[in-house]
């Protein structure tokens with residue numbers, strides 16, 4: 001990737017959920033860029049904000065959640081647009097058409113009452129990217145073929161319950177691809193699937209991405225999936241970005257103590273490991289997150305400043321950013 | 332590893348068929364476990380891996396007699412578990428126990444930690460001199476402390492709940508524990524804490540584990556030996572490093588080739604075995620070798636006859652016609 005064109009720029013995003021128990025500060029000052037044609041991974045543990053961040057990209061945050069501040073600049077074919085300022089009507093033009101989602105649970109994503117062919121066709125008819133239902137249905141079958149579903153003509157007439165988990169996920173991917181989106185967001189697309197099926201779906205995503213020149217935002221908590229799929233990685237911790245960088249640097253020269261610890265905590269199936277290095281403590285509650293760096297209570301290198309001030313994002317090497325006081329020169 | 336010591340648990344031709352479509356009008360059976368034999372040696376961890384629905388949990392429950400078998404035997408300390416009665420059965424229930432996957436549903440929400448940990452003792456009529464001190468000691472063993480004594484499950488994180496579930500099992504000083512996906516619902520940072528703790532407890536108390544998981548990295552980390560299941564059958568079994576470094580069965584190879592490896596250079600340069608198909612339904616499993624429809628090496632015989640589990644090299648077993656002679 002020599003010349004990289006940004007597709008989406010997220011700037012100082014802040015998303016809070018106003019609940020009974022208090023204000024959940026789910027996303028706190030998050031900034032990052034998605035470049036055209038890349039596979040970018042958002043990785044992190046439960047509740048760190050992966051889903052909320054990705055849904056914000058088309059402003060799919062429902063009450064009690066709210067985008068409190070920040071900008072999401074989408075470099076659309078019509079020029080740059082701030083997604084945060086768009087109306088629902090304008091957003092409908094983008095969702096499912098220019099930016100499409102694949103969710104974790106393919107079973108829940110499909111409507112049990114309609115055939116899969118109908119459901120794929122429907123997205124195209126809704127967005128008027130086809131002339132009529134007949135053309136939509138033809139395209140649906142072609143999409144099923146592209147996602148390697150055997151006997152696509154017959155399968156198009158099947159109901160979701162007649163298909164295996166892996167097949168359902170292929171259908172969901174077909175729906176995602178139906179309007180030839182620029183950006184495909186896949187939120188843990190394989191975590192409900194068996195490992196042999198997961199391998200096939202990841203392979204399919206890789207292949208489709210290359211062939212169609214898609215941009216892929218892949219969300220996962222599995223470091224193995226990150227290593228296999230991504231060009232660049234964003235490590236989220238408790239609603240903040242810990243580190244951003246190219247995949248190889250992230251694995252071989254991680255900067256943030258959390259990234260390092262996370263990598264050492266994953267059992268590697270290809271190696272005999274004597275002892276995993278666990279990260280002490282647990283993920284903080286986001287109603288009262290720790291002040292300063294949100295990782296400081298679990299960090300072996302925590303200093304005084306970490307408890308008081310939020311670390312800035314520093315570019316330590318070209319394109320390799322970390323938010324940690326160990327790397328910041330203060331004052 | 333105290334290799335091949337005494338078998339604490341011996342499983343012989345174990346079968347469990349579940350009726351499909353109600354008991355009265357049974358037309359078909361789910362052959363969840365279909366003729367499985369293996370030993371678990373004292374002090375070791377045997378890992379049981381395989382994809383969803385292959386029969387791992389059913390095997391674990393049968394061993395503990397939480398289910399009655401359709402056929403076959405399980406021996407614990409030399410005694411047939413399914414024939415135990417009265418005092419002997421109670422003794423078995425004390426010595427052999429299970430930790431489930433879901434720390435959210437396995438604890439009674441209305442009980443305090445103290446009550447949860449004490450309950451098995453009440454059930455078994457075991458008295459301890461100072462219950463509070465007894466429970467606190469156990470809580471320390473699992474990385475909790477006295478401040479947690481009178482709190483309720485909802486006040487704890489997933490990892491902490493799993494610690495409570497483990498403390499409860501330890502209260503009876505068991506010899507054998509089935510760990511059924513004990514960390515599948517936990518984040519990796521917490522998973523590592525629990526796995527390390529389970530290893531330490533095993534050393535300290537000489538525990539024997541059957542460790543069930545579909546996560547191959549976790550299984551490798553935990554196990555001395557590994558058994559690979561596919562649709563109710565064991566297709567391969569051997570020392571952990573052997574199975575991972577020198578897999579014999581085409582299914583094991585496919586599984587290993589499927590795992591995303593947390594190392595970008597390796598995962599991108601890896602020669603890829605072609606991965607095809609999905610596990611079929613155990614209601615009408617394919618005849619012959621159950622893996623044959625997905626197997627790149629399937630021959631004629633594989634469609635017709637079931638391959639026996641043979642010892643291909645020392646302690647390394649495989650059920651596949653590539654290795655077995657007819």
Ligand SMILES: Nc1ncnc2c1ncn2[C@@H]1O[C@H](COP(=O)(O)OP(=O)(O)OP(=O)(O)O)[C@@H](O)[C@H]1O
Pocket residue numbers: 017019024026044045046047048049050051052053063064065221286
């Ligand atoms: N509707 C809601 N009400 C209150 N809090 C919410 C709501 N939705 C999300 N949150 C909070 O926002 C934070 C981020 O959630 P998010 O779903 O993005 O996490 P995630 O990284 O996708 O986690 P997982 O890996 O479990 O999917 C969490 O702390 C969560 O509790």
Ligand SMILES: Nc1ncnc2c1ncn2[C@@H]1O[C@H](COP(=O)(O)OP(=O)(O)OP(=O)(O)O)[C@@H](O)[C@H]1O
Pocket residue numbers: 349350361362363381382383384385386387388389390545613
């Ligand atoms: N009580 C039951 N009644 C009917 N069928 C059952 C019952 N328990 C299990 N089965 C079936 O038996 C098969 C094996 O199930 P089992 O729970 O042992 O699989 P598993 O390997 O533990 O899977 P997972 O990884 O999803 O936990 C499955 O097809 C399951 O649907």
Ligand SMILES: [Mg+2]
Pocket residue numbers: 050051052187
């Ligand atoms: Mg999520």
Ligand SMILES: [Mg+2]
Pocket residue numbers: 387388389
């Ligand atoms: Mg199970």
